Amino acid sequence: MIGTNTLKAKLRKGEGVLGAFNSLPSADAVEILGFLGMDFVIIDAEHGVSDLESCEHQVRAAEAVGISSMMRIALNLPQNILRHLDTGVMGAQIPQVDTAAEARAVVNAVRYPPVGKRGLAGVRASGYGIAIPLGDYTRKANEELILCVQIETVKAVENATEILAVDGVDLIFVGPTDLSTSMGYPAQSTHPEVMEAIEHVGKAAVAAGKWAGTIARDADAYEHWRNVGYQYLATGSANFLVEGAKHYLESCREREKAGA
Numbered sequence: 001m002i003g004t005n006t007l008k009a010k011l012r013k014g015e016g017v018l019g020a021f022n023s024l025p026s027a028d029a030v031e032i033l034g035f036l037g038m039d040f041v042i043i044d045a046e047h048g049v050s051d052l053e054s055c056e057h058q059v060r061a062a063e064a065v066g067i068s069s070m071m072r073i074a075l076n077l078p079q080n081i082l083r084h085l086d087t088g089v090m091g092a093q094i095p096q097v098d099t100a101a102e103a104r105a106v107v108n109a110v111r112y113p114p115v116g117k118r119g120l121a122g123v124r125a126s127g128y129g130i131a132i133p134l135g136d137y138t139r140k141a142n143e144e145l146i147l148c149v150q151i152e153t154v155k156a157v158e159n160a161t162e163i164l165a166v167d168g169v170d171l172i173f174v175g176p177t178d179l180s181t182s183m184g185y186p187a188q189s190t191h192p193e194v195m196e197a198i199e200h201v202g203k204a205a206v207a208a209g210k211w212a213g214t215i216a217r218d219a220d221a222y223e224h225w226r227n228v229g230y231q232y233l234a235t236g237s238a239n240f241l242v243e244g245a246k247h248y249l250e251s252c253r254e255r256e257k258a259g260a
Helices: 006-012 027-036 052-065 078-085 100-110 124-129 134-144 154-158 160-164 176-182 192-207 219-228 237-259
Strands: 017-022 040-045 068-073 091-094 146-151 171-174 211-215 232-236
Touching: 006 017, 006 068, 006 146, 017 027, 017 237, 027 040, 027 052, 040 052, 040 232, 052 068, 052 078, 068 078, 068 146, 078 091, 078 100, 091 100, 100 146, 100 160, 124 134, 146 160, 154 160, 154 176, 154 192, 160 171, 160 192, 171 192, 176 192, 176 211, 192 211, 192 219, 219 232, 232 237
Parallel strands: 017 040, 017 232, 040 068, 068 091, 091 146, 146 171, 171 211, 211 232
Antiparallel strands: none
C-alpha cells in the first residue's frame, strides 16, 4: 500500500474506469487483465475459492502489470478485513452493507487512526516496516486506499442516503443480481424497477460527492450507466472466457458446416 493509487486518481478526475471481478484463484488471470489495459481488478474473496495466500499472489500480479487492485472481502469483521488488507491491496470492497452503522464499522476496520481503528503491523502492505516508516505509511494508506461498500438489498437502497453520508466511504457499488433477488425479481437485473433503483442510488451518490459503481457487461450498459453518473464499472473475468470460447466454437462450427 505504498505509492499512488492510479484508480483513485482517475476517479478523482471524473473518468470512467473499467475492471473485472476475478473469481478465479489465478495470478495469471490478473496479469492478463493488466496487460489488456484494464483500469482495475476486483480480487474476489467472497465468491469463488481464492484463499488469503492466493489473494496476496493476485495483489503482487496486479502490481507487476500496473493495474489497481481492489478486493471483495466476504465478511464485515475487523480481523477478517485486516488480514486481507495486509496483502497490500489498494482497495476494499465490502458486500451486503445495509445500514450506515454497518458502513461505519467498515470504515473503522479499513482506516487507520485517527479515521478508523485498523490495527498496524510490519506486514506486506506497509513494506514490512522497512520501505517506509510505519507512521508515514498509515497516513499514505488512509489517503490512497479506496473504501467501497456494496448496496445489494431493498433495505440498503432505502438507507442509501445515510450510507453515503458516512465519512471514510469513497465509493458505493450496486450489485444488480442480489438487488434484483431482494426486490422479488431473481436474476432480472434489467427489470425496469431494478434499473430504476440502481439509477436512484447512482444519482444519490453523485449528489453526495461519492463515486458510484455497478456491473456493465457490454458497451451499451457502460454507456447507459456512465450517462447516469456511474464511473466504476465492471464485469466478470470468467465472462471473457465464456464469450471468447463461445464465439470461437460457433464460428469454427459454422465454417465446418459450410465446408461439409
